[in-house]
Amino acid sequence: MSARFQARLWVAQRVTAMILAFCVVVHLATIILAVRGGLTAAEILARTQGSMAWGAFYATFVVAVAIHGGIGLRTIGIEWLGMGRAAGWVAALVSASLVVLGLRAVVAVVA
Amino acid sequence: MSVARNHPAWWAFMVHRVTGIALALFLPAHFWLLASALEGEAALENKLRWTEQPLVIAGEWLLVIALAAHLAGGLRVLALEFLPWRDWQKTLAALAAGFALAAGLAFALAR
Numbered sequence: 001m002s003a004r005f006q007a008r009l010w011v012a013q014r015v016t017a018m019i020l021a022f023c024v025v026v027h028l029a030t031i032i033l034a035v036r037g038g039l040t041a042a043e044i045l046a047r048t049q050g051s052m053a054w055g056a057f058y059a060t061f062v063v064a065v066a067i068h069g070g071i072g073l074r075t076i077g078i079e080w081l082g083m084g085r086a087a088g089w090v091a092a093l094v095s096a097s098l099v100v101l102g103l104r105a106v107v108a109v110v111a
Numbered sequence: 112m113s114v115a116r117n118h119p120a121w122w123a124f125m126v127h128r129v130t131g132i133a134l135a136l137f138l139p140a141h142f143w144l145l146a147s148a149l150e151g152e153a154a155l156e157n158k159l160r161w162t163e164q165p166l167v168i169a170g171e172w173l174l175v176i177a178l179a180a181h182l183a184g185g186l187r188v189l190a191l192e193f194l195p196w197r198d199w200q201k202t203l204a205a206l207a208a209g210f211a212l213a214a215g216l217a218f219a220l221a222r
Binding site for chain 1: 128131132134135138139141142143145146147148149152153155156159162163175178179181182185186188189192214217218221
């Protein structure tokens with residue numbers, strides 16, 4: 001694993017962390033407001049369906065979390081599970097899966 | 112307990128890592144539930160009714176705390192790496208824990 005690649009992963013982890021810090025604050029506020037008086041599908045979809053703003057927000061959130069989660073799990077795979085290079089491939093698979101599952105969920109609530 | 116573990120920075124690191132794993136494991140289920148809206152509002156509503164069980168609500172409460180803790184812990188890491196605040200570690204760790212607890216309580220009271 002080259003030092004340059006490690007440095008790129010470090011930068012990607014920090015840049016996505018900064019994006020996610022904003023997204024998570026918005027998400028926590030939305031969760032706490034949305035669950036007041038119970039959570040219904042109609043309430044969620046009324047907010048999200050046809051909204052370009054929520055669509056763009058959640059798509060950004062999904063891509064950032066997929067990259068951030070993948071890099072984090074790669075580190076854990078190396079440090080705690082002794083996976084070596086395999087950790088990178090597993091993490092890439094996890095990231096790709098999270099992007100697909102996450103964007104599918106965004107389409108489901110926005111389109 | 113070793114000296115290294117009996118230190119706020121070690122606990123901050125461990126909480127950040129454990130909450131990160133919990134959130135990564137939860138995400139596919141979260142996306143899967145939301146994607147049920149592809150089959151219509153009723154399908155999403157059906158899954159949301161399932162989440163009204165006390166144990167599921169308790170799990171959601173823990174996840175909201177985990178998300179808030181991971182956010183606060185992440186902001187702590189960014190502050191330590193990008194700002195000259197090293198002497199403030201304990202204060203930052205305490206603020207991180209306080210924010211996580213406050214978000215969790217807000218969710219518990221609102222749900």
